[in-house]
Amino acid sequence: VKEKSLSLEAILAATTAYVDRHGLESLTMRALATEMGVYPTAIYWYVGSKSRLTSLAAGQLVGDLRLARAEDETWQDWLVSTAQAMRAAIHRHPNFATVIGSQISADISSSTPFVEALLGVLYSAGFDDDEVVDVYNVFVGAVFGWVSIELSNEPPSVGGDEHWQQNFKDHVDSLSAVKYPNITRTIPHLANRAFMVRWESGKTNPLESSFVALVSTIVAGLEARLAAHHS
Amino acid sequence: VKEKSLSLEAILAATTAYVDRHGLESLTMRALATEMGVYPTAIYWYVGSKSRLTSLAAGQLVGDLRLARAEDETWQDWLVSTAQAMRAAIHRHPNFATVIGSQISADISSSTPFVEALLGVLYSAGFDDDEVVDVYNVFVGAVFGWVSIELSNEPPSVGGDEHWQQNFKDHVDSLSAVKYPNITRTIPHLANRAFMVRWESGKTNPLESSFVALVSTIVAGLEARLAAHHS
DNA sequence: ACCTGAACACCGTTCAAGT
């Protein structure tokens, strides 16, 4: 009687470790296989394809979310702490950020408790059946989408140009004050702290305060939406 | 005197057309080259690498944004119409959605007018230097991030399983009403209309009403933030 | 059921070499 040398869990764990260490783009069926001391085709028996492998591994991250008990706080506080937990979960494995987007549509089995809890909180907040889905999508899409953009990679630098960060910085600094008054006015706060005007990924340069602003803005917006419905 | 047979613009246009037609994952330097009647290495001379090619092509989409004149409407209306324009631009080339995330950090040259206009509107709304960057990030990240998740691909189906959509649907329908009361209660509105509970991408199944809710929620949240500051 | 082993049909990219 032979021992099984592989399992889906072991494969996904090895995948996560590999991607955390070397990045998603250098993940290779062959590299993963040799790291696990097995033939590439053995992995295929469990996951079927490379895209399914990354999808399953990314799905675990969402499934690993620890949720606060909804009864212990207001719906506003619950949304805030849950958003923080969602962001923290992705930040723990930032190289999966690009896959999170695709994963969001799938694998409800691991995310069912999350969906159930979120819907419960939204119902308790006062949203009715007609609007709860839109509000759910607002929250889930804004948080996951925002964080996946926060963690997106730097653009590929032109061949061999290792000073592109400095060049970018210089370019931003040199923008015409008469043509772009608002940008030049905001530069001290803007440089490397705003989407499209940063040269470091959120992996090394997190946008913490902006995320806090995102969540509080959405919560305040939802409060306003509830108030409008009541009047 | 020989004619140049290639140009960066022609290459990017061909790339966009190819990705629109065949999807991002089947874009190949070799396939693009043969389609342009040229050797793959000729393209390298212009773009340097494949990742830079897709990054440049995706950058054009953001650069192509048509912006309303800020003087013609309230800041609230401008944010709403601009958000719609941002979404429309990505929906025109949905197969680039995954690249948008990476692109957001880069190529300010093509997006400078957008950044300038957005900052101007936020200043005119009453935000000051200390908070305008956070608010900018809230808006840009929420809209681009949300739409890129809306358009994310379906999860890779298990090998040869062509009924996974039906299976998914059945799985959702069969969730225990006692364990998941909120999900089962919401199923009629939830099925295929909510993140993590849908089996079609936004490419074929857009989430229009949820996006409207997102934008109005953020605008309302920003109004509340302004009011809090004034008090 | 689970894995080995070999092979197929590709890839992105580099590097001369031509004009």
Next chain:
DNA sequence: ACCTGAACACCGTTCAAGT
């Protein structure tokens, strides 16, 4: 400067075949 042409070092995946 711009492109050809060949070659390098890989890929994901399929398909027998073993146990």
